[in-house]
Amino acid sequence: MSESIPVSVKAPGRRRAAKGVRKRQLIEATIESIAKRGLGETTLSHVSTAAGLSQGIVNLHFTSKENLLNETLNFLREDYDQALQQALAKAPDTPAGRLAALLRADFKASVADRKKIAVWFAFWGEVKSRPAYRKICQDRVKNYNEILHGLLNALVVDGQYANIDVPQLADTITSLADGLWLNLLISARGMKRAEAERTMMQYLCSVFPKHTEAFS
Amino acid sequence: MSESIPVSVKAPGRRRAAKGVRKRQLIEATIESIAKRGLGETTLSHVSTAAGLSQGIVNLHFTSKENLLNETLNFLREDYDQALQQALAKAPDTPAGRLAALLRADFKASVADRKKIAVWFAFWGEVKSRPAYRKICQDRVKNYNEILHGLLNALVVDGQYANIDVPQLADTITSLADGLWLNLLISARGMKRAEAERTMMQYLCSVFPKHTEAFS
DNA sequence: ACAATTGATGAATAGGTGTTCATTCACAAA
DNA sequence: TTTGTGAATGAACACCTATTCATCAATTGT
Structure with missing residues (x-):
């Protein structure tokens, strides 16, 4: 939100930062x-100006624009995975509780932020023509699926559910x-995160009727 | 290729076409x-070359690139809506049969074509920053929702289902x-259309257990 | 047959973009 | 203080892209 104040060239003391700091800032x-x-429509000028830095700064730290975008998508993925891990860490130790925590995480304010979702879709829109993006997105899905499969299997055992095709x-x-x-991105009458979460929980209730209290 | 020999024999009937024809071709x-x-990465050069026509052709028929893209998205939407109408027209006259037809249409070869899906996502990726795209996508969703609501209400009555929140x-x-x-766009192990359709039908079976035969 | 009309051309234009690199300058070690 | 290091600059460069427009030629009307 707060736009970085473009640093006056005259003002001293605003120079030099560790590589990692600048990269994250960019x-x-x-x-x-x-x-x-x-x-x-995103150009390197936009990026460097918004960061209050100069033209060549992106090439200095990322070599190329392509690289910047790849690392941006990677950052987004790590940010997402971290949110999942954090949610699981705080979850109760029951299969249902952990499943609920995992799926609620998708609709937390910090994850389902409209800006971040817009960026996810921007990259998804290029997935077919850019193998580098596809790779990162596939990896994220794969990791998510592994966690999800584990929890679903545990829950099926826990509740002795029959006739459930876990995959x-x-x-x-x-x-x-x-x-x-x-829906959160497009919907006209602004579908809210809470509403989306409720929809997801309601679905889980219908699949696992013995564990509705965990999904309420 | 060989070209530009300014003799009378310029080429076979390669000139002139009605406006509508060229627009669709482009x-x-x-x-x-x-x-x-x-x-x-899509440029007007790419488009005109692929169509076997000359540089300025897009500006001649669409005035601007922005316009071409808007009309392309519009075309995609009309194409989609048409497929839905066609599917409904051929559907049996029962609520369940019509619902099944509507949702199966999403996974027909001509609709869930990997190329078309890629283009849909390309536009969705820009929805947040381009009101014109957002408008078209919202209209499509709105129309779809109206049809869907109608069918769901009818089916709930037909099957006397209770405790179903239609919206x-x-x-x-x-x-x-x-x-x-x-999933069709990203998935590594190429999720197939048939598989996606089965997943959707299976979900409908779980919601409307008295009508499973329509969703099989 | 001869204009008139209009689709189509493609070279020229103007504006913007990613990348480079010689140079500057903040900072800290000597 | 002096000096070495490397982060940061920003003008210059080469490239590309959307758009224009004078020109051409196929079709239509008379």
Whole structure:
């Protein structure tokens, strides 16, 4: 949000920063720009100006624009995974409780932020023509699926559910989650995060009727 | 290739076409290019070359690139709506049969074509920063939701189902459909259309257990 | 047959973008 | 203080892209 104040050249003391600091600063400016202007209209000028730095700064720290975008998508993925881990760490130790925590995490304010979702979709929109993006997105899905499969299997055992096709159920859940994100992004009458979360929980209740209290 | 020999024999009937014909030809070249290169890398040169025409042709028929892209998205939406109408027209006259037809249509070869899905996502990725795209996408969703609500209400009455929140159910169904599309686009082990359709049908079976035969 | 009309051309234009690199300058070690 | 290091600059460069427009030629009307 707060736009970085462009540093006056005259004002001393605003120079030099560790590499890691600048890189993160530039990545955040990139996310901001993609959310505001879209991926196609995001230029290095926009990014460096928003960061209050000079023209060549991105090439200095990332070598190329392509590299900046790859690292931006990577950052987004790590940010997402971290939110999941954090949610699981705080979750109760029951399968249902952990599953609920995992799926609620998708709709937390810090994850389902409209800006971040816009950036996710911007990259998804290029997935077919950019193998580098596809790789990162596939890795994220793969990791998510592994966690989800584990929890679903545990819950099926825990509740002695029969006739549940876990792989297909996992597909349904991940698809539902992604589709709800699209709703958050597009919907006219601003679908709210809470509403999306409720929809997801309601679905889980219907699949696991013995554990409704965990999904309420 | 050989060309520009200014003799009378210029080429076979390669000149002149009605406005509508050229426009459609250019829109199709645009879709092709977006699917192959992405929205950001699609240039007017690519489009006109792919159509076998000259530089200025897009500006002649569409005035601007922005216009071409808007009309391309519009075409995609009309194409989609048409597929839905066609599916409904051929459907049996029962609520369950019509619902099944509507949702199966999302995964027909001509609709869930990997190229078209890539283009949909390319535009969705810019929805936040381009009001014109957002408008078209919202209209499509709105129309879809109206049809879906009608069918769901009819089916609830038909089967005397209780405790069904139709608006929420409609949200779940549309989200699931969109999410399955993302799976088709990204998934590593190529999720197949048939698999996605089965997932959707299986979900409908779970919601409407008295009508499973319509969803099998 | 002869204009008139209009689709189509493609070279030229103007504006913008990513990248480079010689140079500057903050900072800390000697 | 002096000096070495490397972060940061920003003008210059080469490239690309959307758009224009004078020109051409196929079709239509008379």
